[in-house]
Each structure stands twice: as structure tokens, then as C-alpha cells.
Amino acid sequence: MTPVASLPIYAPRVVQYLFLFAGFLALAFPATSFSENSDKVEFKKEGKAVRTISVNDLHPLARERSLEVFEPHERRNRVYRAFPARAVFDGVFGKDWEKAREIVFTALDGFQPSVPVKRFLHHDGYFAFANENKGPFTLTNKLQNDEAVTLGPLYLVWDNIGSKELLETWVSDMPYQIKTIDLKMKERFPNMLPPPGSSEDVRRGFNHFRTQCAACHTVNGDGGGKAPELNYPESIVEYIKPEYLKRWILAPQTIRYNTHMPALAEEISNREQVAAEIIAYLKAMSGAKRAPSGNPSR
Ligand code: HEC
Structure with missing residues (x-):
């Protein structure tokens, strides 16, 4: 009782404002905890969890580099910070992943494309996780009404400059907002x-x-x-x-x-x-x- 009672007469109003302000914070920034969660990527094999890891913790597994790619969503070149996909798979799954058939990615919104393992063996895929220039890790999707999209936690890109084959298949094999990576050993279809x-x-x-x-x-x-x-x-x-x-x-x-x-x-x-x-x-x-x-x- 005493601390409140001994405050000057306007104290209750200050306390009220504090509560209001706290409420406002809770409403305005619920995304804080969400973005902490969404930094995590879950690796699975045949649907069973193998490892859940934050993007930062991929560093011991694969060496980060900068990579210039043709960005089909913006129709121009961009430079990302990225981990080589094969090294990430080696680190998480062991060499066995090379015998798998395909890798199914799940994005934050539930979109679920799959990429044949052969593609990773014949081409250099990378998991981008940031912009080279420290700007926000987002892009403008010219293919979907110029929608602004966030790309993290991981964005699958390819060392596609100079590869006719990669430039042609592009968007279907470049999922962003990847949160789950599931190795499929058997033919799904x-x-x-x-x-x-x-x-x-x-x-x-x-x-x-x-x-x-x-x-x-x-x-x-x-x-x-x-x-x-x-x-x-x-x-x-x-x-x-x-x-x-x-x-x-x-x-x-x-x-x-x-x-x-x-x-x-x-x-x-x-x-x-x-x-x-x-x-x-x-x-x-x-x-x-x-x-x-x-x-x-x-
Ligand atoms: C984004 C989803 C989507 C994709 C990708 C797609 N289709 Fe379709 N397709 C549809 C839908 C939905 C219909 C149903 C009819 C409609 O909406 O007009 C359809 C109808 C058809 C029909 C007519 C079937 C009938 O009996 O009338 C054919 C043939 C067809 N698609 C072939 C293909 C082929 C071949 C491809 C790949 C090159 C393809 N579609 C890719 C969504 C898709």
C-alpha cells in the first residue's frame, strides 16, 4: 500500500498511463517474439525432425560468402550473404542426403515446393540469409503485383549467372521464407x-x-x-x-x-x-x- 499511497496526488494517473503504455507495447510489438521464432529452421528426414537450428548457428557447418545472383523476382542482379546448400546438407544430414530423391521446402505461409536432389548435385545452390549491403532482407516481387516480401529465415538461390538452364527454371526452384527442409528418400509420386x-x-x-x-x-x-x-x-x-x-x-x-x-x-x-x-x-x-x-x- 504505502509506496502508492505516499506518491503525489497525480500518481494513480501516471500508473494508469504506465499500464496503458505497457498494453500498447504488447499490442504494437507482438512480432518481436515471432521474429525470434522465425529465425529457426527445422531440418527433417521423411517428415521426422532431425535438427532445429537458428540461421546464425549454421556458421560452424558452412562457410558464409557473398553471392551475386540474377534475381528473377526483381529482374536484376542482387548480392546476398549465403551458405552453400551442399555444405549445409552435409553438416545436418551427413553424406546420405545425396542418395535422397528430393527436398521439400515449407515456407512460413505453407507454400510447399520440392526440388530434386539431382539439382543440388549438378548446380550450386545457396541458402541466402541477408543482404550484402545490410539493408532489409526483402525484395519486391514483380511477378506478384510488386508485393514486398521478407525473404528470411532462408531463401534458396542459385549461382545462376551464366547458366541458361538455371535462368529458365528459376522461380519454381527459388522458395523464400524457408522454415522447414525435409529430405525425401523415396519417390513421393x-x-x-x-x-x-x-x-x-x-x-x-x-x-x-x-x-x-x-x-x-x-x-x-x-x-x-x-x-x-x-x-x-x-x-x-x-x-x-x-x-x-x-x-x-x-x-x-x-x-x-x-x-x-x-x-x-x-x-x-x-x-x-x-x-x-x-x-x-x-x-x-x-x-x-x-x-x-x-x-x-x-
Ligand atoms: C496453379 C495451378 C495449375 C498449374 C500449375 C497447372 N494447371 Fe492445369 N488447370 C488448373 C485448374 C485449376 C484447372 C481447372 C480448369 C480451370 O480452372 O479452367 C486446370 C485445367 C487443366 C486442363 C483441362 C482439363 C479438363 O479436363 O478440362 C488441362 C489439360 C491442364 N490443366 C493441363 C495442365 C498442364 C499440362 C500443366 C503444366 C504445364 C498445368 N495444367 C499446370 C490449374 C493448374
Whole structure:
């Protein structure tokens, strides 16, 4: 009682203001604890936690460097501070990761792209964690209405300057706000695989399908749950005329006015050939129908 009672007459009001101010702080800065949490990245193998680590604690595992990349979201070069991805994987998983099939990334908003392990073996991937010039670790996404996005905790980039192949596949393999990195040892979509002994065209078509279509569509029930099944029970090569199928891929809005399907990325230089190879793959799959087992993964 006494401390308050012995304060001058205006004390209660000061105390009130203090409480108000504390309340204001709590409301205004709830993000403080959130950003502490969001600095952590969880590494998993087949969905099971292997290690949770803050970005700063990656330093003993991999040597940080500065890396200039072509930044497709801003269509210009930028320089990031980054850790080489292979060294990070070696440090966290051991050499075993090289035998895995793909790596599934989960972003803060739940976006969940996957990148084949082969890509990391053949190209130099990096986990960027800061700007070279100490500015905020953000970018302006010109591909999504100039939306300002934060990139941390980790942003997957590639030493892409001078690599035609990397410059073409780009955005699909450059997830940002990575908070989970999950190593998948087995094929996640066995029913989507082309039949054994398929031609090179069909195999390339399958790879395009995997990166460009499978996030939304299923084949034999395997794939994303955002768009219709394309192979079972009737394949789209059976009920859509070939010239229309090509247009579905290259310019879907010229067929259906209000379609939710995006056109094959404009940045792919040989779009016609990519579309033809995807169709070759879908034709091969029409001869390899398998009834979906259960619900498509969503
Ligand atoms: C972002 C999600 C998304 C991606 C990626 C996508 N599609 Fe689609 N696609 C859709 C949706 C949604 C529909 C359903 C029809 C609509 O909205 O017009 C559709 C419809 C189709 C149809 C017509 C099916 C029918 O029976 O009418 C075909 C064919 C098709 N997609 C093929 C493809 C191929 C091939 C690719 C890869 C090059 C692809 N789509 C990539 C979302 C997607």
C-alpha cells in the first residue's frame, strides 16, 4: 500500500498511463517474439525432425560468402550473404542426403515446393540469409503485383549467372521464407512415373510436368490437390484434341475465359518444345493408367 499511497496526488494517473503504455507495447510489438521464432529452421528426414537450428548457428557447418545472383523476382542482379546448400546438407544430414530423391521446402505461409536432389548435385545452390549491403532482407516481387516480401529465415538461390538452364527454371526452384527442409528418400509420386523404357522425350516431358504442373494436378491420383486429375479414368489426351491441349498449356485463357490455370512460364525459351514433351509424357501415361489409391494429397 504505502509506496502508492505516499506518491503525489497525480500518481494513480501516471500508473494508469504506465499500464496503458505497457498494453500498447504488447499490442504494437507482438512480432518481436515471432521474429525470434522465425529465425529457426527445422531440418527433417521423411517428415521426422532431425535438427532445429537458428540461421546464425549454421556458421560452424558452412562457410558464409557473398553471392551475386540474377534475381528473377526483381529482374536484376542482387548480392546476398549465403551458405552453400551442399555444405549445409552435409553438416545436418551427413553424406546420405545425396542418395535422397528430393527436398521439400515449407515456407512460413505453407507454400510447399520440392526440388530434386539431382539439382543440388549438378548446380550450386545457396541458402541466402541477408543482404550484402545490410539493408532489409526483402525484395519486391514483380511477378506478384510488386508485393514486398521478407525473404528470411532462408531463401534458396542459385549461382545462376551464366547458366541458361538455371535462368529458365528459376522461380519454381527459388522458395523464400524457408522454415522447414525435409529430405525425401523415396519417390513421393510413384504413380506419376513414366513407364519403364520410355523415350527421352517422354522422360523430359515427365520432368517438365513434375516442375510445371504437378503442384496443382494429379496423374493417377499422385500430385497436388488444386486442379483436376489428368489421366484417370479418361486421359486428357483422349478427350482434348492435340492442338487444344497445346493451347491449354501455352495459353489457357484463350480457351477458358476465367480459368485459374496459369500459362506455362513465359521465361522458358523453348515453350513449344516443352509443351510437346509434356504432351508426349501424358500420352505415355494414358497407356499406364492406375486407379488412384485414396484421396489426392492436398
Ligand atoms: C496453379 C495451378 C495449375 C498449374 C500449375 C497447372 N494447371 Fe492445369 N488447370 C488448373 C485448374 C485449376 C484447372 C481447372 C480448369 C480451370 O480452372 O479452367 C486446370 C485445367 C487443366 C486442363 C483441362 C482439363 C479438363 O479436363 O478440362 C488441362 C489439360 C491442364 N490443366 C493441363 C495442365 C498442364 C499440362 C500443366 C503444366 C504445364 C498445368 N495444367 C499446370 C490449374 C493448374
